[in-house]
Amino acid sequence: MTPESKKIxxxxxxxxxxxxxxxxxxxxxxxxxxxxxxxxxxxxGYKTIVLTIxxxxxxxxxxxxxxxxxxxxxxPKSELKKAGVEPKAPLFAMMLDTKRxxxxxxxxxxxxxxxxxxxxxxxxYQHLSNMIAGSQEYMAMEKLYEVVQDRDYDLVVLxxxxxxxxxxxxxxxxxxxxxxxxxxxKWFLKPxxxxxxxxxxxxxxxxKRVFKAFDKIAxxxxxxxxxxxxxxxxxxxxxxxxxxxxxxxxxxxxxxxxLLVAAPESIPLREAEYFYRKIQENALPFSGFIFNRVxxxxxxxxxxxxxxxxxxxxxxxxxxxxxxxxxxxxxxxxANFQERMEFSKNGIVFKIMPQLDHDVHDxxxxxxxxxxxxxxxxx
Amino acid sequence: xxxxxxxxxxLQRRLxxxxxxxxxxxxxxxxxxxMMxxxxxxxxxxxxxxxxxxxxxxxxxxxxxxEPKSFKNGLSLIRLDPEAxxxxxxxxxxxxxxxxxxxxxxxxxxxxIDAAPGLAELLTIGKIWSLVEDEARxxxxxxFDLVIVDAPSTGHSLSLLTVPQVVVDAVRVGPLKNxxxxxxxxxxxxxxxxxxxxxxxxxxxxNEAVEMEEKLxxxxxxxxGPIVLNSLWPQVLxxxxxxxxxxxxxxxxxxxxxxxxxxxxxxxxxxxxxxxxKRQILELPLIYQQKSPIRIAEALCEAMRTQLxxxxx
Ligand SMILES: Nc1ncnc2c1ncn2[C@@H]1O[C@H](COP(=O)(O)OP(=O)(O)OP(=O)(O)O)[C@@H](O)[C@H]1O
Ligand SMILES: Nc1ncnc2c1ncn2[C@@H]1O[C@H](COP(=O)(O)OP(=O)(O)OP(=O)(O)O)[C@@H](O)[C@H]1O
Ligand SMILES: [Mg+2]
Ligand SMILES: [Mg+2]
Numbered sequence: 108m109t110p111e112s113k114k115i116x117x118x119x120x121x122x123x124x125x126x127x128x129x130x131x132x133x134x135x136x137x138x139x140x141x142x143x144x145x146x147x148x149x150x151x152g153y154k155t156i157v158l159t160i161x162x163x164x165x166x167x168x169x170x171x172x173x174x175x176x177x178x179x180x181x182x183p184k185s186e187l188k189k190a191g192v193e194p195k196a197p198l199f200a201m202m203l204d205t206k207r208x209x210x211x212x213x214x215x216x217x218x219x220x221x222x223x224x225x226x227x228x229x230x231x232y233q234h235l236s237n238m239i240a241g242s243q244e245y246m247a248m249e250k251l252y253e254v255v256q257d258r259d260y261d262l263v264v265l266x267x268x269x270x271x272x273x274x275x276x277x278x279x280x281x282x283x284x285x286x287x288x289x290x291x292x293k294w295f296l297k298p299x300x301x302x303x304x305x306x307x308x309x310x311x312x313x314x315k316r317v318f319k320a321f322d323k324i325a326x327x328x329x330x331x332x333x334x335x336x337x338x339x340x341x342x343x344x345x346x347x348x349x350x351x352x353x354x355x356x357x358x359x360x361x362x363x364x365x366l367l368v369a370a371p372e373s374i375p376l377r378e379a380e381y382f383y384r385k386i387q388e389n390a391l392p393f394s395g396f397i398f399n400r401v402x403x404x405x406x407x408x409x410x411x412x413x414x415x416x417x418x419x420x421x422x423x424x425x426x427x428x429x430x431x432x433x434x435x436x437x438x439x440x441x442a443n444f445q446e447r448m449e450f451s452k453n454g455i456v457f458k459i460m461p462q463l464d465h466d467v468h469d470x471x472x473x474x475x476x477x478x479x480x481x482x483x484x485x486x
Numbered sequence: 487x488x489x490x491x492x493x494x495x496x497l498q499r500r501l502x503x504x505x506x507x508x509x510x511x512x513x514x515x516x517x518x519x520x521m522m523x524x525x526x527x528x529x530x531x532x533x534x535x536x537x538x539x540x541x542x543x544x545x546x547x548x549x550x551x552x553e554p555k556s557f558k559n560g561l562s563l564i565r566l567d568p569e570a571x572x573x574x575x576x577x578x579x580x581x582x583x584x585x586x587x588x589x590x591x592x593x594x595x596x597x598x599i600d601a602a603p604g605l606a607e608l609l610t611i612g613k614i615w616s617l618v619e620d621e622a623r624x625x626x627x628x629x630f631d632l633v634i635v636d637a638p639s640t641g642h643s644l645s646l647l648t649v650p651q652v653v654v655d656a657v658r659v660g661p662l663k664n665x666x667x668x669x670x671x672x673x674x675x676x677x678x679x680x681x682x683x684x685x686x687x688x689x690x691x692x693n694e695a696v697e698m699e700e701k702l703x704x705x706x707x708x709x710x711g712p713i714v715l716n717s718l719w720p721q722v723l724x725x726x727x728x729x730x731x732x733x734x735x736x737x738x739x740x741x742x743x744x745x746x747x748x749x750x751x752x753x754x755x756x757x758x759x760x761x762x763x764k765r766q767i768l769e770l771p772l773i774y775q776q777k778s779p780i781r782i783a784e785a786l787c788e789a790m791r792t793q794l795x796x797x798x799x
Contacts, residue, residue: 132509133507133639134690135508163689231656269639323660324579324662325661326660326661326662326663332656370509373778374543374544406739407738408740414734415727415731416726416727416730418726419726419727422722422723422727423723425723426723429720430740464743465746
């Protein structure tokens with residue numbers, strides 16, 4: 108266990124951080140946690156925005172952001188009050204799209220409309236654009252940069268997509284430029300490919316070898332298509348790279364913090380461990396773990412009330428056992444995890460959010476969770 | 487009337503692909519299915535498709551690599567690796583290692599696969615195809631009767647299953663196109679390939695399962711097998727007991743929460759049944775009696791067997 112003195116609360120974190128990024132594997136509660144965190148922060152006086160990704164419909168409704176229009180929406184005070192929240196600062200929300208995003212990048216970084224159009228119309232591009240690794244994750248980062256740069260929020264909370272390939276978004280810009288910088292790729296970027304098969308004679312021997320190999324595998328026409336697409340995309344690279352560098356600086360900034368949301372089960376916690384190591388490897392500012400949906404034992408007599416049928420009694424006992432086991436398992440998993448991770452750093456937040464007895468799709472539920480996040484109690 | 491599956495029919499397929507939203511239990515179900523198949527005497531290969539698959543960990547065996555490794559009667563495990571698959575594929579086409587080494591310096595290969603859209607998926611599904619079909623194409627008896635893939639979560643799984651069509655459309659001629667067509671022939675043959683969609687009794691997993699079922703059928707054109715509704719709340723209190731507690735006005739928070747959990751499970755079970763009328767849904771309980779992932783998988787294997795063999799528990 109971490110010594111109590113080394114832990115700091117979320118409140119302490121807010122004093123230091125301007126951007127909090129909630130990441131973690133699929134379905135663990137990233138979106139819920141981001142919203143709860145933002146809501147609570149605004150209630151204690153931070154002007155906050157939450158950038159959310161694919162929220163459940165009812166949650167989007169509660170936040171007033173049913174549409175993806177990249178608009179920041181303020182959540183009306185009246186709505187907050189209805190949910191029992193007395194906000195000291197305004198709360199905003201915005202939905203990010205994780206689809207069709209690569210097209211946006213092309214339009215954004217193309218030198219002119221015609222060039223953008225040429226790429227968007229490229230047959231190969233159309234086939235492949237929605238598979239480009241990490242582009243969705245990257246778009247979320249771009250938007251984050253814009254909001255942090257151009258607005259005056261005290262706190263920006265970013266939700267992240269369920270990224271199978273942990274933290275893909277961090278690598279996305281690097282991957283793209285690494286590919287285009289590679290020698291193999293450079294050959295593809297040579298206009299000589301357009302001339303046709305005969306032009307191969309003009310190439311030097313090693314290059315010729317490469318093309319022969321590719322020709323054998325994929326066919327020459329395909330190579331031409333590919334080359335054509337890459338030539339047009341490579342024109343955008345400069346702007347793209349420049350921006351990517353700025354985004355990366357923001358992610359590494361001391362005002363930024365990564366929060367890892369995890370479920371208290373053995374396999375998911377292994378995954379959280381992997382995420383954590385990735386964050387360390389990338390030298391990103393890590394702020395803490397949030398264990399979500401941790402089961403507690405509900406209040407109630409542990410022994411069945413007397414006077415019931417024998418069968419009912421034994422079934423009641425089984426129910427008590429069920430609840431206790433679930434709570435116990437979670438507790439053990441979390442303890443093991445902490446032991447394995449050997450937190451050495453000061454200032455890492457470690458929080459437990461209980462499993463609520465209902466889905467969390469309304470402001471009241473989010474506020475309840477937010478309260479737990481910020482409570483300074485033993486757990 | 488909804489489709490009914492029967493264990494023997496399912497086991498005649500050659501390739502099962504287990505998919506679903508993140509965290510719903512894909513890896514656990516893949517393991518349970520592997521146990522089920524090997525118990526019926528099939529030589530079964532479990533496939534990890536990504537670095538975080540944890541199947542080896544679940545079975546409490548050392549990590550495996552790119553070669554299938556048998557670790558238990560009738561069960562083998564392999565971890566796919568796009569880079570190794572790339573080398574294997576290129577070598578099949580050009581046949582000279584020295585040429586491969588000259589052209590594809592290792593560093594380039596990694597970047598290339600990382601960055602080229604869809605390539606990692608193509609290599610993965612291509613390798614799966616060769617694991618299923620290689621021997622048969624040479625007229626030999628296949629090494630494995632059944633290949634079970636622990637696929638990535640929904641969106642990435644869909645890329646895996648749709649990328650061969652992209653290649654067929656985009657590439658005009660050549661071996662790449664031929665291979666893609668062969669892959670399609672395997673995954674779109676309902677007598678050979680089945681997908682298992684795993685979900686939970688919660689809103690988003692149910693929605694995603696419904697969407698996935700539709701896309702598998704219409705977009706990827708891959709046959710959909712049983713839907714696995716995992717982690718239903720265990721009904722430890724029978725109807726009579728619940729009634730008696732109600733009559734005796736015993737309504738403490740524990741009983742209250744218990745009822746709520748049962749209601750939630752029922753609600754989403756009905757919702758799933760309603761929206762996937764033609765599918766058979768296997769209902770699996772939350773296993774609380776066991777703690778280790780392998781024991782959980784064993785318990786789920788039992789539960790699926792019971793439902794697929796039509797044996798009343
Ligand atoms: N503490 C909690 N108690 C009860 N329900 C919860 C809790 N946290 C999250 N949920 C519910 O779990 C579901 C998944 O949560 P959420 O959408 O936040 O996960 P996510 O990590 O963003 O998922 P994805 O990876 O798909 O984006 C939602 O229906 C949410 O209401
Ligand atoms: N029916 C069940 N009862 C109890 N625990 C379960 C059940 N099904 C799965 N689990 C547990 O839930 C956790 C998540 O399961 P699993 O890792 O199989 O999900 P997954 O869908 O493969 O996740 P990912 O998307 O991260 O790969 C595991 O710790 C597993 O042991
Ligand atoms: Mg989410
Ligand atoms: Mg898994």
